[in-house]
Amino acid sequence: MGEPSTSPADLVILGGGSGGYAAAFRAAELGMSVVLIEKDKVGGTCLHRGCIPTKALLHAAEIADNAREGEQFGVKTTLAGIDIAGVNSYKDGVVGRLYKGLQGLVKARKVTYVEGEGRLVSQTAVQVGEQTYEGRHVLLATGSYARSLPGLEIDGQRVITSDHALRLEHVPASVVILGGGVIGCEFASVWKSFGADVTIVEALPHLVPLEDESSSKLLERAFRKRKIGFELGTRFSGVTSTDDGVQVSLESGKTIEAELLLVAVGRGPVSDGLGYEENGVPMDRGFVVVDPLCQTSVPTISAVGDLIPTPQLAHVGFGEGILVAERLAGLSVVPIDYAGVPRITYSEPEVASVGLTEAQAAEKYGEIEALTYDLGGNGKSQILKTQGAVRLIRAKDGPVLGVHMVGSRVGELIAEAMLIYNWEALPDEVASLIHPHPTQSEALGEAHLALAGKPLHVHG
Numbered sequence: 001m002g003e004p005s006t007s008p009a010d011l012v013i014l015g016g017g018s019g020g021y022a023a024a025f026r027a028a029e030l031g032m033s034v035v036l037i038e039k040d041k042v043g044g045t046c047l048h049r050g051c052i053p054t055k056a057l058l059h060a061a062e063i064a065d066n067a068r069e070g071e072q073f074g075v076k077t078t079l080a081g082i083d084i085a086g087v088n089s090y091k092d093g094v095v096g097r098l099y100k101g102l103q104g105l106v107k108a109r110k111v112t113y114v115e116g117e118g119r120l121v122s123q124t125a126v127q128v129g130e131q132t133y134e135g136r137h138v139l140l141a142t143g144s145y146a147r148s149l150p151g152l153e154i155d156g157q158r159v160i161t162s163d164h165a166l167r168l169e170h171v172p173a174s175v176v177i178l179g180g181g182v183i184g185c186e187f188a189s190v191w192k193s194f195g196a197d198v199t200i201v202e203a204l205p206h207l208v209p210l211e212d213e214s215s216s217k218l219l220e221r222a223f224r225k226r227k228i229g230f231e232l233g234t235r236f237s238g239v240t241s242t243d244d245g246v247q248v249s250l251e252s253g254k255t256i257e258a259e260l261l262l263v264a265v266g267r268g269p270v271s272d273g274l275g276y277e278e279n280g281v282p283m284d285r286g287f288v289v290v291d292p293l294c295q296t297s298v299p300t301i302s303a304v305g306d307l308i309p310t311p312q313l314a315h316v317g318f319g320e321g322i323l324v325a326e327r328l329a330g331l332s333v334v335p336i337d338y339a340g341v342p343r344i345t346y347s348e349p350e351v352a353s354v355g356l357t358e359a360q361a362a363e364k365y366g367e368i369e370a371l372t373y374d375l376g377g378n379g380k381s382q383i384l385k386t387q388g389a390v391r392l393i394r395a396k397d398g399p400v401l402g403v404h405m406v407g408s409r410v411g412e413l414i415a416e417a418m419l420i421y422n423w424e425a426l427p428d429e430v431a432s433l434i435h436p437h438p439t440q441s442e443a444l445g446e447a448h449l450a451l452a453g454k455p456l457h458v459h460g
């Protein structure tokens with residue numbers, strides 16, 4: 001072990017991503033002394049390689065679509081082209097400003113920030129180089145990395161992950177995307193808007209397979225209309241290099257040629273070689289095992305974020321980080337209801353949901369009711385020329401159990417659905433609240449009116 005730090009901190013945190021820094025800020029607010037150890041940049045995957053840069057690309061993609069489609073609205077626009085250097089500088093500018101702000105917050109909260117690669121060396125200490133940081137508690141928050149498939153080598157040139165995709169300095173002419181989950185669909189959407197030929201390969205029968213099947217089908221219909229190709233229920237079998245790209249083979253016997261292969265098959269925990277197992281931290285396939293309050297079976301060690309097997313979302317990391325800080329400060333805390341955490345795929349169109357899918361609700365509650373409100377009846381959606389739906393699931397004569405939406409901008413509507421689900425609202429209660437006209441939020445109101453038996457703008 002290296003030199004011990006002078007006195008133990010209340011909390012030593014390994015990893016400064018969404019989970020780690022949220023815990024650091026809340027713990028500091030609650031009067032704890034905090035050491036935050038980060039080997040790269042505070043903000044982690046979300047800020048530097050995830051949520052923020054991808055959403056900046058998606059916004060640029062939306063502007064490209066608007067320019068291309070202006071005539072539909074009687075506005076004479078054409079898309080002259082994508083200046084990828086300009087797109088990247090806009091994206092990097094957003095990330096840079098948020099990064100500066102976050103660094104300022106670290107200072108303002110008086111968190112001791114340590115730059116360097118840490119390793120757990122006891123149940124109360126993390127070592128960075130020659131220095132050892134002792135804590136009354138340790139929080140593991142080392143996050144995740146882009147996984148590949150056995151035998152599929154990422155070369156960073158033709159076979160890439162989202163990390164490389166965010167640093168591309170050109171728009172590829174054609175891409176095969178392995179994986180039709182959130183990340184795969186978001187990149188498919190961006191590249192299609194930028195003019196690439198895109199094919200998604202998904203082993204499961206649907207795109208965004210964790211979503212309600214109705215949402216997957218609506219997204220598939222919209223992607224088909226956008227001429228984004230996809231091969232569903234088909235496994236990847238191999239990739240070979242060609243003169244100007246890759247040839248991807250599928251188990252079905254089909255081959256697809258493209259300039260790039262983006263591997264988006266999920267993210268694995270960063271836990272190898274970090275001393276977790278050696279110090280008694282319970283592990284399962286690389287993930288740290290915790291109880292519902294993010295506590296491991298080692299009393300001094302907690303873990304949060306993508307490192308534990310909960311939904312891999314930045315806001316889940318924030319919530320878990322805050323929960324751990326409050327628990328350690330002696331505040332009363334309750335476990336997170338993960339079904340109540342909103343999920344959004346920010347493609348065009350967007351897919352957003354909270355609560356249970358129809359299949360999960362039927363399994364848990366037996367008798368349920370489901371209702372689909374088509375965005376065709378929603379004025380603002382017509383104005384935007386977006387198609388899609390709001391689908392509600394309720395327990396028979398009971399509260400709303402799930403809200404599933406597809407359409408442009410519906411991600412912004414999911415916050416209301418989050419309150420509806422988490423407050424266990426009855427459809428009648430929501431139906432009695434007046435939504436502003438003409439907004440897309442009205443579609444949520446109208447769906448609840450219909451489910452409460454008093455439909456307004458519903459045909460048939």
Ligand SMILES: Cc1cc2nc3c(=O)[nH]c(=O)nc-3n(C[C@H](O)[C@H](O)[C@H](O)COP(=O)(O)OP(=O)(O)OC[C@H]3O[C@@H](n4cnc5c(N)ncnc54)[C@H](O)[C@@H]3O)c2cc1C
Pocket residue numbers: 014015016017018019020037038039040041042043044045046047049050051052054116117118119141142143144162183270274304305306307311312313314315316317
């Ligand atoms: C392309 C992409 C798009 C995404 N989009 C969204 C989105 O729109 N919305 C959303 O909610 N989520 C999104 N996510 C997921 C989100 O980024 C993660 O859920 C979130 O970043 C997890 O936070 P974390 O703190 O657990 O881990 P991370 O953010 O990965 O942070 C872990 C940190 O630990 C550091 N670290 C690791 N090992 C060590 C060590 N030994 N010593 C010191 N430091 C170490 C790393 O450098 C890193 O900064 C996206 C992810 C990707 C890849």
